[in-house]
Amino acid sequence: MATSDGATRGMQGLPRAVKWRAWIATALVTLLLAGVGYRAWGLQVEDAETFRERALRQHVHTVEIPAPRGAILDARGRPLAVTADAESIYVNPGAVVDVVTTADRLASLLDLDPAAMEARLSSRRHFAWIARHVTPAQAAAIRAAKLPGVEITTEPRRWYPGRTSGGPLLGFAGIDGDGLDGLELRFDKLLRGQRARFDALRDARGKTALADGVVDAVPGATVHLTIDRAIQDLTDAALGEAVTSHGAKAGVAVVLDVHTGAVLAMSSWPTYDPNEPADAVAAGARNRAVTDVFEIGSVMKIFTVSAALDAGVTRPDEMWDVENGSYRIGNHTFRDTHHDPELTTAGIIKRSSNVGAIKIAQRLGRDRFYAALTRFGFGHRTGIELPHEETGTVRDGSRWRDIELATIAFGHGLTVTPLQVASALAALGDGGTWHTPHLVDRVVGADGATVWQPTLESRRIYEPKTAAQMLPILAGVFEHGKHGGTAGNVVVEGFRAGGKTGTAHKLDPVTKRYAEHTYLASFAGLAPIDDPRIAVVVVIDEPQGKDYFGGKVSAPVFATVVSQTLRYLGVPGDPSAPTAEDLDPALAAAKARADARAEARAKADAKARAKADDDDDVAEVVDLPPVSEAVDDVDIPDFRGASIARALDLARTSGLVIDVDGSGRAVAQEPAPGRAPAGTVVRVTFAAGTAPPPPVSPEKPR
């Protein structure tokens, strides 16, 4: 075998030398394999930690599931703010096949800028929003377009069924469900709930692949308000009409329950629709009842006189020399609108005599007057659960100059919020007891437990005797006739009310002087005056035209609000109350027309509410005369099969108000589809797990 020639070598296999070299080559390759094995050891055993961390960063991300935001309900459980699902469109740029075409399609379907869309689609990220909270029609169109990489998801969206009604009071929540203003801001923490957070694996395209131990989001708590949507609506309407018809800059109206301090309505003008809050800031819309301070003028005489009566320094029937309406202090002469030679204490309120108020304040003295104003709550926050509440400014009484004492007597030289006035006035209506004004009754967690309640305080700020004396004095303001009150021409339909007008010159912020022709027209009052239920304050800022007196501009709002609210609350009407016919016939005719419209709206509200609610308070409202001319009829759409979001949307566009009952898909509605007055409340019942909704074609007009 060893000595083989060429021929036999073939059968011997490879020659020995070849075998040796083959083993050498094999050993060399084996060494190299061992070498890469060593490299693997280095990567996998020595550097494992580094790579493990890097891998975790790549694979694991935190997923957040937003909690459904809690609802805000009115005093009767009707929704003022609810959360329902809306559809949003996003893109996974990595999965987009044709960027340009996709961008063009998206842009045309959603009415967006194609260039910006293209930039978004070209991003290197895994996720980018295209449009959030799109309409069902848009979502359907996108779905039909079947664009690769473009996805549709549902997100919670905040809806405000009442639209502008109570807008600035409710505030609004942003697109990600953060409360940004009003009650939404103040109760954000409770409304927000607890979003679920967990770690999940994500694949290379950014999709969540796996998740262990998924936690459910804890839904937000429900905020129950003392606000009554019907009262809020009628107050909004009355205020809005007055502000617009007088060309005023702004307006505030507050309705308080005198016995509890509960706010029944709180209106501001300009208002906004929290469904579309973008224009709110531009319009300067805010909840002016607490955020704005005013030199409110003569309305403050109520408190000047109350303080004096309380201190026992005067009686309602004491006669005061009011100097024919002209009184000089230092080098300033104060004038009255009327030129009465002398007035009783009550008459000073009724005729709104500045001179009389000054004299009362002078007798009361700085210290007692200042102490009284402080006791009534001026210069302090009321403690209402709203953000940005102002204190108003009341300077330390011991440092008042003579002229300040004089001006403060008729409401200049101090600033107050409308809510402070309302709550101090409400105390007069409750026998002298002040209650913390509040508009949240309770906040109820998802588990049904009450998680928050306002801390309410009640304290006596007037002697009961003072309160009893003040009510007839305030009623005098509505006395008609030659020597009647400053609101003598105003009729509170069906009820006797009392109050005080105010017409203040506004301080010009530039010249720092009281401007000649900018006014603040206000009215504050109680009703029914014999046994007050509500306190109403109306402030209208800078009414234009020849009517700028509180008695002409704000008192009618007061009258409308009081009359409608008391009827709504089921307070029996007072047959002895003056009617429009008692007044000047021409004026009566004009007012009747205006009232007819307001009443028609109130009737519509009441009627709708009667349908919506159980019939416990219908009796008082059905006896109103039917008024049909002023109401526009609208179509009630068929809500059945619609999601809550879609139903709210439908209601919004058709001018209806809906009561949401249950969740899921709409299964029933009351009233049935057909014609109904605008603003009608439709109760829509929703249920989960019902038959699939009828297909919504994208072309269907909404």
Added chain:
Amino acid sequence: MIAERLAADAPARPALAQQALAVDQPERPYDLWLLGTVLAMLSLGTVEIYASTASAAFDKYGDPTYFLKRQIVFLGLGGFAMWIGATFDYRRLYRLTYPLLLLALGLLAAVQAMPAINGARRWILLGPLSFQPVELAKLALITYLAYSLRRKEERVKSFTVGFVPHLVVCSLMMGLLLMQPDLGSSIILGVTTLAMLFVAGARISYIVLAVLAAAPVAYQLVVGTPWRMQRFMAYFNPEAFSSREAYQFLQARLAIGSGGLTGVGLGESRQSLGYMPEGHNDFILAPIGEELGFIGVAIVLVLFTILLWRGVRAALGARDIFGGYLAFGVTMMFALQALLNVGVVLGVVPNKGITLPLVSYGGTSLVFTMFLIGLLLNVGRRPLFAPRGRSLAQPGLSAARRKRARVRVVA
């Protein structure tokens, strides 16, 4: 006398049987070590192919077993190819050397007329099937070298007769491969050729010379081709090319590194959630390293080492020189391919498009690879029959062996 008896028993192939019996060679059993190693590699590969493609296959085809099913089909075809490789008379290749070589070169040239896939012309498309001529070229080149080295014997040491012709054939093939472009296979063929020449007895100086001559060509190839230059740069600074040239490598290294010593567990790979598009292919070691850890990688390396040693053992135990060189060439090529592939995945060498033989998702390449494995088994088995070549069929067995053989045949 035994020959006559057997000849009567096997009338179908009288000539062959006569020669074989004239040689009187015993038949060995198949090398079970080699077979077991190969089966282990195929199993590991199939499992990891499934693990690393399930998610992507579901996304793309709606079926997580899409690649697994195809792999099983190719395993079936490969098994058949391996059986053929193990049982046919491999010495027939000796006569087929030049036709095979011409066919391979022809197909390598023809591939240039095919449409490019991912920027490379490597495939010949036949309806639903695709086939890479490089697989045939590997067989053709190794066959040619074995044929030539057996014929030239001692003249291998001569430069003009023993060295240049082999390099010319090899360079021609490498050139055609580079046109595809397929640098990885080109390198494998080149190194395999040099290894075979070295073993056959070519002077070291010639081999060094060949490598030196190839250096400027390689330099030109890298610097002159922008994407190769990019890959080369990416090798030195992967992080700077993390989303392009080095993406695969970085993701593979992340997978392997995060596997640690024992891995994250079979089927638990997170990198397979779409992060490694080639996780079943060239980078199959990455899911292995991630799921089975260093232990998995070590198993792969040990399996290849066993394959290498058993393959070389088969080569050196071969009764004929042609078979010996054939087996050595095939073994060396597998080992080098594994070395290069693992080197790429572990970041030891710059990225090439090289699969891990028997482990990576295969297609037709797996079928060819398994045929070559069959050939290895065949050579190692010392088949009973002998080629008809004059010089090969010579008796040369000791009396003792002849006796053993006779006993077996009679039994």
